[in-house]
Structure formats: structure tokens, C-alpha cells
Amino acid sequence: MNFVKGASTVIPEVKKPIKRLSLRERFIWTAMALIIYLVMAQTPLYGVPKNIGDQFALARVIFASTQGSLVELGIGPIVTAGLIMQLLKGSGLLRLDFKRPEDRALFTSATKILTLIITLVEASAFILGGVFGPSISLNVAFIILIQLFFATLIIQLLDELVQKGWGIGSGISLFILAGVAQRIFWAMFSPLTPDGKYFGVIPFTISAAFAGNPAEALFREGRSPSLFSLALTIGIILALIxxxxxxxxxxxxxxxxxxxxxxxxxxxxxxxxxxxxxxxxxxxxxxxxxxxxxxxxxxxxxxxxxxxxxxxxxxxxxxxxxxxxxxxxxxxxxxxxxxxxxxxxxxxxxxxxxxxxxxxxxxxxxxxxxxxxxxxxxxxxxxxxxxxxxxxxxxxxxxxxxxxxxxxxxxxxxxxxxxxxxxxxxxxxxxxxxxxxxxxxxxxxxxxxxxxxxxxxxxxxxxx
CATH class of the missing domain: 1.10.3370.10 (SecY subunit domain)
Structure with a gap:
């Protein structure tokens, strides 16, 4: 615990606002945090080659991550550290009383330190496992490691900014929601034509209707979105609600x-x-x-x-x-x-x-x-x-x-x-x-x- 108290003094943190902000001001701060995260998701990692297979495609939506970008790890280290600390607290291995402000602060600091440690471990595993390509030099690997470490630190501060009263809700939830909404929006409205036809179901349906074959939009080959999958998506959402x-x-x-x-x-x-x-x-x-x-x-x-x-x-x-x-x-x-x-x-x-x-x-x-x-x-x-x-x-x-x-x-x-x-x-x-x-x-x-x-x-x- 002395190590946690000492290390917490050098880890940057976001202070709470002096007074409670209005809802409009908090909307603005929340939007700013989200924009920064989305910009990071479009910023490629230096030294990572293009057109490599995505070995973590299944986990992207959970960790709000984007392949080959500064948010390659996404919120994964933060979520993992939070789950581990919650398990330690719930199992009684960490005897902390959350009614005491000092114990709550100690728990938060330990979670932040564990997040950065997990970041280094995950980034190293990605590099050694060939996620960024099989032949990366030691210098490039070190540069990638540093980029992922500071990117996760920024994401951690953005989450802290939203949670500590500057924004609304949780930064983690906000980033996940934005990632899923982005995927759904892309499946519905994407104008790209990878096979000569529109990918998004809405422009594809309009194109098929003008071509005199609207039924073509009901079912499509491969993983291209269709009207049937759109109806299923709406049905699943209603069932979940x-x-x-x-x-x-x-x-x-x-x-x-x-x-x-x-x-x-x-x-x-x-x-x-x-x-x-x-x-x-x-x-x-x-x-x-x-x-x-x-x-x-x-x-x-x-x-x-x-x-x-x-x-x-x-x-x-x-x-x-x-x-x-x-x-x-x-x-x-x-x-x-x-x-x-x-x-x-x-x-x-x-x-x-x-x-x-x-x-x-x-x-x-x-x-x-x-x-x-x-x-x-x-x-x-x-x-x-x-x-x-x-x-x-x-x-x-x-x-x-x-x-x-x-x-x-x-x-x-x-x-x-x-x-x-x-x-x-x-x-x-x-x-x-x-x-x-x-x-x-x-x-x-x-x-x-x-x-x-x-x-x-x-x-x-x-x-x-």
C-alpha cells in the first residue's frame, strides 16, 4: 500500500470541478472527450504496417478499440484492471472500507497503477505475438510500446474527466456506445463500393430500387448488411429493451x-x-x-x-x-x-x-x-x-x-x-x-x- 500511495503522486489525475457544472457545460466536456477519443481512433500507430489481419476482431466492440491506431488496446487495460480490483475487493483479499474517503482514494489509485501495468503487459504480448507483423525491429517495437502506453494514459484521463463531474456518466460507457453506434451507422449508410455495389443497406436499397430490383436488398451474400439483418437488429434491440x-x-x-x-x-x-x-x-x-x-x-x-x-x-x-x-x-x-x-x-x-x-x-x-x-x-x-x-x-x-x-x-x-x-x-x-x-x-x-x-x-x- 505504501507503494501505491507513493506511485499515485506521480500519476496525472483530473481534479473535480470547484462547483457543480451546468448540464450544458457537462455536455460540452463530454463531447470534447468523445471527439479526442475518436481522433485517436483514426490516428495510425507509427511503425505498424498496413493490411495485416485483425486477430482481435471479436473483442474490438467490447474494448472500443480500432486496429492499427492509437486506441489499439482501447479501454481493455482499464476494464481489465477494474474487473481484477473488483474481484479482489469482492473476494475479501483487499480489505478496504469504501465509507472512508482515504480507502476509496487508495482503491482508485491502485486501479490506475494496475491499468498502466496491464497496458505494458498487453502491448508487449501484442508485439511478441506478431499482432503488428512478424518482423518488427527492436527500435520500432519500443516506439509502438511507448505510443500505446501514453495513449492508454490519455484514455484513462478522459474517462476520469467524464466521471469526476466535468462530463456525464462514464467515459468507458461513452466510448463503447460510440464504437457500436459507429458500426451500426456504417452498416446502414456506408457509401463505399468494395464489390461495385454500395455496402450500406440504405444506399444499396435505393440503388437496387432505381435499378428495378428492390428485392435484391432483402438478402445479400457474405457479410454485407441487408434489409433482413436491419429488421433483425431492430427486433433484437426492442427485445433487449x-x-x-x-x-x-x-x-x-x-x-x-x-x-x-x-x-x-x-x-x-x-x-x-x-x-x-x-x-x-x-x-x-x-x-x-x-x-x-x-x-x-x-x-x-x-x-x-x-x-x-x-x-x-x-x-x-x-x-x-x-x-x-x-x-x-x-x-x-x-x-x-x-x-x-x-x-x-x-x-x-x-x-x-x-x-x-x-x-x-x-x-x-x-x-x-x-x-x-x-x-x-x-x-x-x-x-x-x-x-x-x-x-x-x-x-x-x-x-x-x-x-x-x-x-x-x-x-x-x-x-x-x-x-x-x-x-x-x-x-x-x-x-x-x-x-x-x-x-x-x-x-x-x-x-x-x-x-x-x-x-x-x-x-x-x-x-x-
Missing amino acids: YIEGMRIEIPITSARFRGFSGIYPIKLLYVSNIPVILTSALMANILFFSRLFWSRFNPGNQNPYLNWIATYGSDPTHPTGGLIYYITSPANLAGALQDPLRSLTYTIFIVTFAILFAKLWVSVGGLSPHDAAKSLIDAKVQIPGFRRSEVSIESILARYIPPLTIIGGLIIGLLASIADLLGVFGSGIGLLLMVSIIIQYYQLLVREHIEDFMPKLGSFLGRK
Whole structure:
């Protein structure tokens, strides 16, 4: 801990504003942070060759990263460090009391230091693993490492800027939302013509209608967006909005204020998108190391035993056989129908690990019935008709939280995998993240709007 306190003095940080900014001012700061991030996403890394395969295409949407740019790592190091610190805190290995400002500051500083360490580790692994090409000199590798380190530091400061009162919500959520929205917008309106035809579904449909063949836009070959995939995307978004609103409501009353009552909501998606995020990160790492292993020991697919693990063809970013092939998505409906066994094994893999990660996160992430009961007791809240004790409240929560954890993991895994198989815009996990973030921003803006009209309500909502 002394190391963390000492190191935190040299790591740059964003100070909180002296007074609370207006909503308009915070919109401006939020937009500035987003513009800086998008500019970085279009700034190429010096020393990285063009036209190299993207080995982390599956994880790009989760980590809001762009291949070959300053945001090659995206928010990956920040998210990874946050998950690790949350796991350490939830498992009791880090004994910190978040009610104490010094402990909260220590936790934040440790997370920032861990983020920079993970950045160096991930960047080194990318370089050694050949992500930037097989033949990079030591000098160029060092330059790439420095670029990624300072780029992540800037992203960390942008996230801190948004969270500390200068902006609205979370920088991490903002960058993910922008990345997914950009993909959807590109699939709908892109004017590029890679095969002599418009890529975006809207200009392609208009072009097909003028050519007298509008039905051509209903279904398209390969991964080109179509009206069918547009309809599926809208359907998945509506289904996610509906599911996000499903919850079990447990009545509660305040032990401190007589007559005050409310509800304790337990969402159907109790652990939100965390299980699919962890599953997708696991998938990306499996693909990365299988590709690295194949390039070192079986580049020509000549070893029959190693071929059971994975085989690759002319495109080294997509497996063509082996176990790895059957846990990856065909990425569109045509591919799913062509190889139904692969579609089935991919869905089973995603759903299984989504459930496992859901149960793990509830156990160590501070979401178990015991942790939830302790939080209610600390908040001086009780359930009408039951004794105000951790044991009684925990027994009630235990009726709902464990089964909802499994059901939520199952639903989120099915939605993500099926959406990927159908070839929706932005990918299945991308839509899950986008809908969840939009709902969070909507709730946040509603609360901000209420506070603007009733400032005294801010203290009740925990604002200073």
C-alpha cells in the first residue's frame, strides 16, 4: 500500500470541478472527450504496417478499440484492471472500507497503477505475438510500446474527466456506445463500393430500387448488411429493451424514517452484461494464443494431432477447422445455415461460459444474497413482516438471486450468440452493451433534469 500511495503522486489525475457544472457545460466536456477519443481512433500507430489481419476482431466492440491506431488496446487495460480490483475487493483479499474517503482514494489509485501495468503487459504480448507483423525491429517495437502506453494514459484521463463531474456518466460507457453506434451507422449508410455495389443497406436499397430490383436488398451474400439483418437488429434491440425492464420487486421500509417505504428491485439480468464481456474476452484470448501456437508449430496444417486444436487457411484470423473453429461464430445467417453444427457448438460455448461467469461474478463481485443483505442492513432498511437481521433478509434474497443469476446468464448468452449468428449490425454483444448504456444514460439524464428543477433533491440522491 505504501507503494501505491507513493506511485499515485506521480500519476496525472483530473481534479473535480470547484462547483457543480451546468448540464450544458457537462455536455460540452463530454463531447470534447468523445471527439479526442475518436481522433485517436483514426490516428495510425507509427511503425505498424498496413493490411495485416485483425486477430482481435471479436473483442474490438467490447474494448472500443480500432486496429492499427492509437486506441489499439482501447479501454481493455482499464476494464481489465477494474474487473481484477473488483474481484479482489469482492473476494475479501483487499480489505478496504469504501465509507472512508482515504480507502476509496487508495482503491482508485491502485486501479490506475494496475491499468498502466496491464497496458505494458498487453502491448508487449501484442508485439511478441506478431499482432503488428512478424518482423518488427527492436527500435520500432519500443516506439509502438511507448505510443500505446501514453495513449492508454490519455484514455484513462478522459474517462476520469467524464466521471469526476466535468462530463456525464462514464467515459468507458461513452466510448463503447460510440464504437457500436459507429458500426451500426456504417452498416446502414456506408457509401463505399468494395464489390461495385454500395455496402450500406440504405444506399444499396435505393440503388437496387432505381435499378428495378428492390428485392435484391432483402438478402445479400457474405457479410454485407441487408434489409433482413436491419429488421433483425431492430427486433433484437426492442427485445433487449423489454428484457432490461423485467425485474422482481421486494418491498422495503426504512428503519430510520417512519412511514418511508419503497422497493428493492432485482433485475432479470441480475449481473447485466458482465458474463458475456468476460466470455468474449476469453474467446479473444483463445483465438490469439491458438493463432500464435499455430504459426509457431503448425503453419502448414501438416501435424494431424495439432490440427485437432485449430487449422488456418489463407486468412490467418479465421480458423478453418479444429476445436477452435467450432467455438467461433460463422458471423452471418448464411454461414450458420451452411454449418449448423458449428452454430450449435458456438451457442453452447457462449451460453455455458456466460452462466459460469455469472455465478462467479455474483460470488466474488459483492452481489451474493449475503452481500446484498448486508448492504440493506447498513442502509437501515428492512423487509416488512421479517426481522431486521442479515440472516432473515439473506434467506429472502436467496430465493431469487441464485436462480435469476443462472436465468440471466442463460438469456444474455443466448441473445449474444443468436444475434451474432443472424448477423445483426454491431454484433450481438455490441447491441447488448449499447442498449444497456443507453438505458443508463436515460436514467442519469432524467435524474439530472429533476435536480435542475429541484436542487435540494440532489442531497437526497447523494450529490454534493
